[in-house]
Amino acid sequence: MSFGGQTPTIVVLKEGTDTSQGRGQTISNINACIAVQDTLRPTLGPMGSDVLVVDPNGKATISNDGATILGLLDVVHPAARILVDISKSQDAEVGDGTSSVTILAGELMREAKQFVEENVPVETIIKGYRKALRLAISYIKEIAVTIxxxxxxxxxxxxxxxxxxxxxxxxxxxxxxxxxxxxxxxxxxxxxxxxxxxxxxxxxxxxxxxxDTLFVDGTAFKKTFSYAGFEQQPKKFEDPKIVCLDVELELKAEKDNAEVRVDTVSDYQAVVDAEWKIILDKLEAIEATGAQVVLSKLPIGDLATQFFADRDIFCAGRVSNEDMNRVLAAVGGQLQSTTSDIHEEHLGTCKHFEERQVGGERFNLFTGCPKASTCTLILxxxxxxxxxxxxxxxxxxxxxxxxxxxxNVVVAGGGACEMAVSKYLRETSKTIRGKEQLIIAAFARALEVIPRQLCENAGFDSIDVLNLLRMKQYQGDVWAGVDFSTGSVGNNYERFVWEPSLVKTNALQAATEAACIVLSVDETIKNEESAPPPQGMPMPR
Missing domain, CATH: 3.30.260.10 (TCP-1-like chaperonin intermediate domain)
Incomplete structure (x- = not known):
């Protein structure tokens, strides 16, 4: 149906919605990611600098860990958030290479930017990058050394x-x-x-x-909140029996609005005696197990603390869930949710238990544990x-x-692996026809950002060092990388600068996928934020 020969305007999105699309939007997303990359560039490598981040509450964090820095930065650009996510995933999956993966992703986008500006279809760039990734991963597997x-x-x-x-x-x-x-x-x-x-x-x-950092071959946790009578308990045992509980051992105050009606004083005394009998039965049942160390996730009150002190038993309540799991993993036994049915096989043991002063804190240390599948570092x-x-x-x-x-498969670090893969991709790209040749060569150039940034952070001449690295690689020295002790190049495998190959392959995969995702976005729709109601006007229900 026509209206006076004109096509009616159809409103699909709410008024005020921001829509941006086309090549300009893709380039804008790439620029945002490059800005995040520039933030992390100075932190890479042994000579990298630290970043001081102050949060809105004034808490200061000094770090050169990529995932930590990006997690503290309030990155609002939706495309740049992808770099934050891949850094976190690298930290969770491998633990190292969080700065490298972000810098690599940013450099891949920087190289792709020139193709986007020259109207090369984004699908062609993505296809070329993914082919380059497959070639890179297979080459890393080929040159990696199994120990x-x-x-x-x-x-x-x-x-x-x-x-x-x-x-x-x-x-x-x-x-x-x-x-x-x-x-x-x-x-x-x-x-x-x-x-x-x-x-x-x-x-x-x-x-x-x-x-002064301590390594405890067992488990240790800080002294928990304790009541009067705690200092009378023994603080050292040899071969103690240990019981771990999820039981509350204290008299509880009546709940609000609770009401007990009694007719005589003896009835009131019976209520009080019943409360005491319940907790004393629990304590006597624990004593009967022969345990010398009693731990509980829930509170252990002043009555129980004094009861144990009188019988030369050590106790600690409010033990955190993580600490309790480590204790169980070290000493054996099982966590008990009742005191009425504890047998010998439910108890754990260790060679030595001690409460020791470490700096300004007191720690409970369990060492010589039979299972020996846990440890604690006191920094x-x-x-x-x-x-x-x-x-x-x-x-x-x-x-x-x-x-x-x-x-147990390793490669050399210090930019050696990246330079080896870069040289391989350059040579392989010459055998491929069409635009993919240029895109794979761009992928190879992007890999050189790691050794180049290592040199710049260390104060070396990156142009000279990269030229030397390329020469060494073409002479067949696969493990030639940046030598920080001489400011030149050296065989980093022989110098024992080793990294698990998984660090490199995971970083390459994550960086390439992030670059492909950002490149594939050519439209951004941002909904207008709802304005708060005028002062004095009630919020809509």
């Missing part, structure tokens, strides 16, 4: 080198020799079938030097920000060692 697990000492050396490489760009780099042994010990204490890193407890105690340092960054650094190293245990 023999049969010799425990040699394999342990491999793990320490991977941990040292992961910590080379962290705040603990100067103390890496001290921490690499600790990190490898921590991972090797876990059950080698599932390697659940949640069983590695990390506690923080302000004060002392970084090398020391001069400031909260410093200890928090040490924790993040150790987490990355622990994740890298875990991946190396599960997948």
């Amino acid at each position: 023999d697990k049969s010799d425990p000492e040699k394999f342990r050396g491999l793990l320490q080198r991977c941990a040292a490489t992961a910590m080379s760009s962290k705040i603990v780099n100067a103390n890496s020799e001290f921490f690499t042994k600790m990190v490898v010990d921590a991972v090797m204490t876990l059950d080698q079938d599932d390697l659940n890193i949640k069983l590695i407890g990390i506690k923080k105690v302000l004060g002392g030097s970084i090398e 020391r340092g001069g400031s909260e920000q410093f200890i928090a960054e040490v924790e993040r650094s150790l987490h990355d190293a622990i994740m890298v060692v875990k991946r190396a245990v599960k997948n």
